[in-house]
Amino acid sequence: QAWKFGRSGTQLEVDAYPRLPRRMYLYLNAGASGSTLYPDVRLGAELYRNFDAGWEASIGARWLKFDSGSVTIWTGTVGKYWRDWWFSVRPSLTDKPDGTSSSVAVYARRYFGERESYAGVVASNGTTPDTDVLTGQGVNLDTSFVRAEVQLRIRRSWYGKGWVAYRDQEVGAGLARQSVQLGVGVRRWF
Numbered sequence: 001q002a003w004k005f006g007r008s009g010t011q012l013e014v015d016a017y018p019r020l021p022r023r024m025y026l027y028l029n030a031g032a033s034g035s036t037l038y039p040d041v042r043l044g045a046e047l048y049r050n051f052d053a054g055w056e057a058s059i060g061a062r063w064l065k066f067d068s069g070s071v072t073i074w075t076g077t078v079g080k081y082w083r084d085w086w087f088s089v090r091p092s093l094t095d096k097p098d099g100t101s102s103s104v105a106v107y108a109r110r111y112f113g114e115r116e117s118y119a120g121v122v123a124s125n126g127t128t129p130d131t132d133v134l135t136g137q138g139v140n141l142d143t144s145f146v147r148a149e150v151q152l153r154i155r156r157s158w159y160g161k162g163w164v165a166y167r168d169q170e171v172g173a174g175l176a177r178q179s180v181q182l183g184v185g186v187r188r189w190f
Contacts, residue, residue: 002037002038003036004037006033007037008035008037008083009033009034009035009036009037010033010034010035010038011032011033011035011037011038011039012031012032013029013030013031013032013042014029014030014031015027015028015029016029016110016121017029020067020072022116023049023051023138024047024048024049024175025048025170026045026046026047026048027041027044027045027046027048027060028044028045028168029042029043029044029045029051029057029062030043030044031043032084035071036067039064039065039066040065040066040067041063041064041065042062042063042065043062043063044060044061044063045060045061046059046060046061046063046076047059047060047073048056048077050095050179053169054069054082054083055076055078055079055080055081056078056079056080056088057076057077057078057079057154058076059075059078060075060076061073061074061075062075064068064170068097069096069097070096070097071094071095071096071097072094072095072096073092073093073094073095074090074093074094074095075090075091075093076090076091077089077090079107080110080157084110085108085109085110085111086107086108086109086111086118086120087106087107087108088106088107089104089105089106089107089167090104090106090107091103091104092105092126093103094102098145101126101127102114102126102127103124103125103126103143104124104125104126105123105124106122106123106124107120107121107122107123108120108121108122112125112152114153116151116153116159116187116189117151117152117159118150118151119148119149119150119151120148120149120150121146121148121149122145122146122147122149123144123145123146123147124143124144124145124146125143125144125145126142126143127142127143127161131178141143142170143168143169143170144167144168144169145165145166145167145168146165146166147163147164147181148163148164148165148168149161149162149163150162150163151187154186157189157190158187158188159185159187159189159190160181160185160186160187161183161184161185161187162182162184162185162186163182163183163185164180164181164182164183165180165181165182165183166178166179166180166181167179167180167181
């Protein structure tokens with residue numbers, strides 16, 4: 001559920017993590033919304049492989065369909081588990097109707113005795129192509145983002161999640177917008 005720009009919208013989505021042989025598993029995602037705040041349809045798939053000494057790698061894609069066109073995001077990760085910690089780097093390449101953009105995100109999480117209870121931080125930076133409305137010239141707009149998050153078991157297979165984030169987003173050549181985001185959520189594992 002989101003409230004932005006004086007509008008509200010709902011997106012329903014389902015995630016699955018089926019196990020595969022040879023220390024692999026999949027991430028699968030499907031979602032839908034009738035709101036302009038979300039994509040009409042979202043689909044995702046990513047193949048993960050666990051290696052020795054706590055290393056993990058993945059490769060996958062996300063597809064988002066909007067009224068104005070579709071967006072494909074190619075992504076992957078390289079991660080390392082060390083004691084109660086998980087560190088990961090995720091580059092992304094986004095192909096959309098107005099061009100291609102790239103970003104990278106770095107994650108650090110500390111787990112609390114189980115795989116879904118953790119506190120962590122994620123920081124990302126990336127560029128998006130755009131056209132300067134005054135000059136008509138192509139520009140690359142930068143966005144930086146940092147988020148602190150926590151997810152804890154409420155009871156049995158129910159988890160509560162909360163986060164606070166700061167975003168510094170370039171909206172035009174030399175113009176930037178800063179925002180603070182707060183979020184809460186509930187997850188149910190089956």
